[in-house]
Amino acid sequence: MPELPEVEVIKIFLENKLLNQKIVSLDILNTKSFIGDPKDITNQTIIKFSRIGKQLSIYLSNGKILLVHLKMTGQLILNPLSSKGVPEGRGILMGHPTKINSMPNNSTRIIFKFKKYILYFNDQRKFGWVQIFTPESLKMFQKNLGHDILDDKFTPNYLYSQLQRSSRPVKSVLLDQNFFAGIGNIYANDALFLSKIHPSVSANQITKIQSKIIHKNLIVIMQQSILAGGSTMKDNKYIRPDGSFGNNQFFFRVYQRSGQSCLVCQTKIKRIVVGGRGTFFCPQCQPAL
DNA sequence: TGCCCCCTGCAG
Protein backbone atom coordinates (compact mmCIF):
# COMPACT_ATOMS: atom_id res chain seq x y z
CA MET A 1 0.00 0.00 0.00
CA PRO A 2 2.34 2.59 1.10
CA GLU A 3 4.81 4.17 -1.25
CA LEU A 4 7.82 6.26 -0.35
CA PRO A 5 5.95 9.15 1.35
CA GLU A 6 3.78 6.90 3.50
CA VAL A 7 6.77 4.85 4.68
CA GLU A 8 8.67 8.07 5.40
CA VAL A 9 5.82 9.44 7.52
CA ILE A 10 5.66 6.16 9.46
CA LYS A 11 9.43 6.17 9.89
CA ILE A 12 9.53 9.68 11.34
CA PHE A 13 6.62 8.93 13.66
CA LEU A 14 8.23 5.77 15.05
CA GLU A 15 11.63 7.42 15.27
CA ASN A 16 10.17 10.00 17.63
CA LYS A 17 8.63 7.39 19.91
CA LEU A 18 10.73 4.24 19.74
CA LEU A 19 14.33 5.36 19.41
CA ASN A 20 16.30 3.98 22.39
CA GLN A 21 13.37 1.79 23.39
CA LYS A 22 13.88 -1.90 24.08
CA ILE A 23 11.86 -4.64 22.40
CA VAL A 24 10.72 -6.59 25.44
CA SER A 25 8.94 -9.38 23.59
CA LEU A 26 6.90 -10.14 20.52
CA ASP A 27 3.91 -12.27 19.56
CA ILE A 28 3.74 -13.70 16.06
CA LEU A 29 0.15 -14.35 15.09
CA ASN A 30 0.88 -15.25 11.47
CA THR A 31 4.10 -17.18 10.95
CA LYS A 32 4.52 -16.10 7.34
CA SER A 33 4.60 -12.45 8.37
CA PHE A 34 7.82 -12.80 10.37
CA ILE A 35 11.05 -14.23 8.99
CA GLY A 36 13.85 -14.97 11.44
CA ASP A 37 14.36 -16.03 15.04
CA PRO A 38 12.46 -13.76 17.46
CA LYS A 39 15.14 -14.43 20.07
CA ASP A 40 17.52 -12.40 17.88
CA ILE A 41 15.59 -9.22 18.58
CA THR A 42 14.14 -9.59 22.05
CA ASN A 43 15.72 -7.40 24.72
CA GLN A 44 17.43 -5.37 22.01
CA THR A 45 17.30 -1.59 21.90
CA ILE A 46 16.42 0.35 18.76
CA ILE A 47 19.34 2.56 17.84
CA LYS A 48 18.37 3.82 14.38
CA PHE A 49 15.61 3.97 11.78
CA SER A 50 16.23 4.31 8.08
CA ARG A 51 14.41 3.87 4.81
CA ILE A 52 15.24 2.98 1.23
CA GLY A 53 12.29 3.23 -1.11
CA LYS A 54 9.37 1.47 0.51
CA GLN A 55 11.55 -0.53 2.90
CA LEU A 56 11.88 0.50 6.54
CA SER A 57 14.96 -0.66 8.48
CA ILE A 58 15.12 -0.75 12.25
CA TYR A 59 18.66 -1.08 13.61
CA LEU A 60 19.13 -2.87 16.93
CA SER A 61 21.80 -2.70 19.61
CA ASN A 62 23.10 -6.20 18.85
CA GLY A 63 23.82 -5.29 15.22
CA LYS A 64 20.75 -7.01 13.80
CA ILE A 65 18.36 -5.14 11.56
CA LEU A 66 14.59 -5.54 11.31
CA LEU A 67 13.42 -4.85 7.78
CA VAL A 68 9.73 -4.06 7.32
CA HIS A 69 7.91 -4.25 3.99
CA LEU A 70 4.25 -3.25 4.18
CA LYS A 71 3.41 -4.24 0.58
CA MET A 72 -0.27 -3.47 -0.17
CA THR A 73 -2.09 -3.48 3.16
CA GLY A 74 0.56 -3.44 5.88
CA GLN A 75 0.23 -1.04 8.80
CA LEU A 76 2.39 -0.18 11.79
CA ILE A 77 0.22 1.01 14.65
CA LEU A 78 1.70 2.26 17.89
CA ASN A 79 -0.27 2.27 21.13
CA PRO A 80 1.05 3.83 24.33
CA LEU A 81 0.68 1.60 27.37
CA SER A 82 -1.00 2.94 30.47
CA SER A 83 0.77 2.72 33.82
CA LYS A 84 -1.01 -0.60 34.33
CA GLY A 85 0.67 -1.97 31.23
CA VAL A 86 -2.48 -2.24 29.13
CA PRO A 87 -3.04 -0.48 25.81
CA GLU A 88 -4.72 2.90 26.09
CA GLY A 89 -7.82 2.58 23.96
CA ARG A 90 -8.26 5.36 21.47
CA GLY A 91 -11.98 4.71 21.20
CA ILE A 92 -13.56 3.31 18.10
CA LEU A 93 -14.22 6.10 15.64
CA MET A 94 -16.07 8.19 18.23
CA GLY A 95 -17.54 10.09 15.34
CA HIS A 96 -14.10 11.48 14.64
CA PRO A 97 -13.58 11.78 10.90
CA THR A 98 -9.81 12.02 10.90
CA LYS A 99 -8.85 9.10 13.05
CA ILE A 100 -9.80 5.45 13.36
CA ASN A 101 -9.39 2.84 15.99
CA SER A 102 -5.80 1.73 16.24
CA MET A 103 -6.29 -1.27 18.50
CA PRO A 104 -5.37 -4.77 17.31
CA ASN A 105 -7.89 -6.47 15.05
CA ASN A 106 -8.27 -9.59 12.94
CA SER A 107 -5.57 -8.42 10.54
CA THR A 108 -2.95 -8.04 13.29
CA ARG A 109 -0.05 -10.36 12.39
CA ILE A 110 2.72 -9.38 14.82
CA ILE A 111 2.70 -7.63 18.19
CA PHE A 112 5.91 -5.99 19.40
CA LYS A 113 5.96 -5.13 23.07
CA PHE A 114 7.99 -2.28 24.52
CA LYS A 115 8.03 -1.01 28.07
CA LYS A 116 5.80 1.95 27.29
CA TYR A 117 4.34 0.98 23.93
CA ILE A 118 2.78 -1.80 21.90
CA LEU A 119 3.49 -1.86 18.17
CA TYR A 120 1.07 -3.74 15.93
CA PHE A 121 2.00 -4.99 12.50
CA ASN A 122 -1.36 -5.34 10.75
CA ASP A 123 -1.71 -6.72 7.25
CA GLN A 124 -5.04 -7.75 5.82
CA ARG A 125 -3.73 -9.38 2.66
CA LYS A 126 -0.64 -10.93 4.29
CA PHE A 127 1.69 -9.79 1.52
CA GLY A 128 3.89 -7.80 3.85
CA TRP A 129 6.57 -9.09 6.18
CA VAL A 130 9.13 -8.28 8.84
CA GLN A 131 12.50 -9.96 8.44
CA ILE A 132 15.70 -10.06 10.52
CA PHE A 133 18.94 -9.23 8.72
CA THR A 134 22.60 -8.73 9.49
CA PRO A 135 24.30 -5.72 7.89
CA GLU A 136 25.83 -8.05 5.31
CA SER A 137 22.67 -9.95 4.44
CA LEU A 138 20.72 -6.68 4.23
CA LYS A 139 23.24 -5.24 1.84
CA MET A 140 22.91 -8.34 -0.31
CA PHE A 141 19.12 -8.17 -0.15
CA GLN A 142 19.06 -4.54 -1.29
CA LYS A 143 21.92 -4.63 -3.76
CA ASN A 144 19.70 -4.37 -6.83
CA LEU A 145 17.52 -1.53 -5.53
CA GLY A 146 17.64 1.65 -7.56
CA HIS A 147 18.39 4.97 -5.92
CA ASP A 148 15.76 6.36 -3.59
CA ILE A 149 13.87 9.34 -5.04
CA LEU A 150 14.89 11.54 -2.11
CA ASP A 151 18.54 10.42 -2.20
CA ASP A 152 21.11 12.88 -3.56
CA LYS A 153 22.19 10.17 -6.01
CA PHE A 154 18.80 10.41 -7.70
CA THR A 155 19.76 13.02 -10.29
CA PRO A 156 18.26 13.94 -13.69
CA ASN A 157 21.16 12.15 -15.36
CA TYR A 158 20.58 9.03 -13.29
CA LEU A 159 16.89 9.06 -14.19
CA TYR A 160 17.71 9.48 -17.86
CA SER A 161 20.32 6.74 -17.96
CA GLN A 162 18.04 4.32 -16.13
CA LEU A 163 15.17 5.00 -18.54
CA GLN A 164 17.54 4.42 -21.44
CA ARG A 165 18.03 0.84 -20.26
CA SER A 166 14.52 -0.32 -21.09
CA SER A 167 11.99 -0.26 -23.89
CA ARG A 168 9.14 -1.10 -21.52
CA PRO A 169 6.46 1.56 -20.91
CA VAL A 170 7.95 4.44 -18.94
CA LYS A 171 5.36 3.98 -16.23
CA SER A 172 6.33 0.33 -15.69
CA VAL A 173 9.99 1.31 -15.42
CA LEU A 174 9.19 4.03 -12.88
CA LEU A 175 7.42 1.39 -10.80
CA ASP A 176 10.34 -1.05 -11.00
CA GLN A 177 12.21 -0.82 -7.69
CA ASN A 178 15.38 -2.08 -9.34
CA PHE A 179 15.40 1.11 -11.41
CA PHE A 180 14.12 3.60 -8.83
CA ALA A 181 13.24 2.97 -5.20
CA GLY A 182 10.05 4.36 -3.75
CA ILE A 183 7.68 5.08 -6.63
CA GLY A 184 4.33 3.28 -6.54
CA ASN A 185 1.19 3.44 -8.61
CA ILE A 186 -0.19 6.71 -7.21
CA TYR A 187 2.92 8.79 -7.68
CA ALA A 188 3.93 7.24 -11.02
CA ASN A 189 0.57 8.30 -12.47
CA ASP A 190 0.66 11.79 -11.03
CA ALA A 191 4.30 12.41 -11.93
CA LEU A 192 3.69 11.48 -15.57
CA PHE A 193 0.63 13.72 -15.66
CA LEU A 194 2.58 16.70 -14.33
CA SER A 195 5.32 15.89 -16.83
CA LYS A 196 2.81 15.66 -19.70
CA ILE A 197 4.07 12.24 -20.73
CA HIS A 198 1.86 9.35 -21.79
CA PRO A 199 2.40 6.35 -19.50
CA SER A 200 2.76 3.89 -22.39
CA VAL A 201 5.67 5.66 -24.05
CA SER A 202 8.80 3.49 -24.17
CA ALA A 203 11.18 4.47 -21.39
CA ASN A 204 14.09 4.74 -23.80
CA GLN A 205 12.15 7.26 -25.92
CA ILE A 206 12.17 9.76 -23.06
CA THR A 207 14.46 12.67 -23.83
CA LYS A 208 16.99 14.29 -21.53
CA ILE A 209 14.77 17.33 -21.22
CA GLN A 210 11.76 15.19 -20.32
CA SER A 211 13.91 13.30 -17.80
CA LYS A 212 14.71 16.55 -16.08
CA ILE A 213 11.01 17.37 -15.85
CA ILE A 214 10.05 13.93 -14.52
CA HIS A 215 12.89 14.13 -12.01
CA LYS A 216 11.70 17.46 -10.64
CA ASN A 217 8.05 16.36 -10.50
CA LEU A 218 8.83 13.10 -8.71
CA ILE A 219 10.69 14.92 -5.97
CA VAL A 220 8.03 17.60 -5.63
CA ILE A 221 5.24 15.02 -5.46
CA MET A 222 7.01 12.92 -2.84
CA GLN A 223 7.80 15.95 -0.68
CA GLN A 224 4.27 17.32 -0.94
CA SER A 225 2.82 13.98 0.08
CA ILE A 226 5.13 13.66 3.08
CA LEU A 227 4.08 17.14 4.21
CA ALA A 228 0.43 16.11 3.81
CA GLY A 229 1.03 12.99 5.90
CA GLY A 230 0.75 10.51 3.01
CA SER A 231 -2.25 9.26 1.05
CA THR A 232 -5.10 7.55 2.91
CA MET A 233 -7.49 5.86 0.47
CA LYS A 234 -11.12 4.97 1.06
CA ASP A 235 -10.27 1.66 2.71
CA ASN A 236 -8.00 3.37 5.29
CA LYS A 237 -5.28 0.80 4.70
CA TYR A 238 -2.66 3.46 5.15
CA ILE A 239 -2.95 5.38 8.38
CA ARG A 240 -0.26 6.91 10.54
CA PRO A 241 0.93 4.89 13.56
CA ASP A 242 -1.38 6.89 15.84
CA GLY A 243 -4.40 6.01 13.71
CA SER A 244 -4.68 9.40 12.04
CA PHE A 245 -5.32 9.84 8.33
CA GLY A 246 -2.99 11.36 5.78
CA ASN A 247 -4.34 14.14 3.58
CA ASN A 248 -2.50 13.77 0.30
CA GLN A 249 -5.42 11.92 -1.30
CA PHE A 250 -7.12 15.28 -1.69
CA PHE A 251 -4.37 16.38 -4.03
CA PHE A 252 -4.35 13.54 -6.58
CA ARG A 253 -4.09 14.89 -10.11
CA VAL A 254 -5.16 11.83 -12.12
CA TYR A 255 -4.86 8.79 -9.87
CA GLN A 256 -8.28 7.17 -9.44
CA ARG A 257 -9.94 10.09 -11.21
CA SER A 258 -11.10 8.30 -14.39
CA GLY A 259 -14.21 9.94 -15.82
CA GLN A 260 -13.55 13.14 -13.91
CA SER A 261 -12.23 16.21 -15.66
CA CYS A 262 -8.58 17.08 -16.00
CA LEU A 263 -7.48 19.79 -13.57
CA VAL A 264 -5.71 21.57 -16.43
CA CYS A 265 -7.90 21.18 -19.53
CA GLN A 266 -11.23 19.64 -18.37
CA THR A 267 -10.79 16.63 -20.66
CA LYS A 268 -12.04 13.39 -19.09
CA ILE A 269 -9.32 11.41 -17.35
CA LYS A 270 -8.92 7.95 -18.87
CA ARG A 271 -8.07 4.64 -17.24
CA ILE A 272 -6.04 2.01 -19.10
CA VAL A 273 -3.97 -0.97 -17.97
CA VAL A 274 -0.19 -0.77 -18.28
CA GLY A 275 1.92 -3.66 -17.08
CA GLY A 276 -1.13 -5.08 -15.35
CA ARG A 277 -1.69 -1.99 -13.21
CA GLY A 278 -4.51 0.54 -13.38
CA THR A 279 -3.16 3.62 -15.11
CA PHE A 280 -4.70 7.09 -15.22
CA PHE A 281 -3.90 9.92 -17.58
CA CYS A 282 -5.29 12.90 -19.47
CA PRO A 283 -5.53 12.08 -23.20
CA GLN A 284 -5.21 15.79 -23.99
CA CYS A 285 -2.30 16.76 -21.73
CA GLN A 286 -0.46 13.45 -22.18
CA PRO A 287 -0.79 12.58 -25.88
CA ALA A 288 0.53 9.23 -27.12
CA LEU A 289 3.61 9.54 -29.29
C1' DT B 1 9.42 -8.89 -20.61
C1' DG B 2 4.79 -10.18 -19.44
C1' DC B 3 1.77 -13.20 -16.82
C1' DC B 4 0.28 -15.57 -12.69
C1' DC B 5 0.35 -15.74 -8.03
C1' DC B 6 0.52 -14.61 -3.11
C1' DC B 7 -4.29 -13.03 0.09
C1' DT B 8 -8.59 -10.62 1.75
C1' DG B 9 -12.38 -7.77 1.20
C1' DC B 10 -15.13 -4.26 -0.97
C1' DA B 11 -17.90 -2.12 -4.73
C1' DG B 12 -20.64 -2.69 -8.74
Added chain:
DNA sequence: CTGCAGGGGGCA
Protein backbone atom coordinates in the same frame (compact mmCIF):
# COMPACT_ATOMS: atom_id res chain seq x y z
C1' DC C 1 -20.83 -13.08 -9.35
C1' DT C 2 -16.61 -10.34 -11.47
C1' DG C 3 -13.24 -6.88 -11.10
C1' DC C 4 -10.27 -4.28 -8.52
C1' DA C 5 -6.84 -2.77 -4.80
C1' DG C 6 -0.66 2.02 -2.27
C1' DG C 7 3.55 -4.45 -4.18
C1' DG C 8 6.54 -7.42 -6.14
C1' DG C 9 8.59 -12.47 -6.64
C1' DG C 10 8.88 -16.43 -9.70
C1' DC C 11 8.53 -18.43 -13.86
C1' DA C 12 8.21 -19.28 -18.95
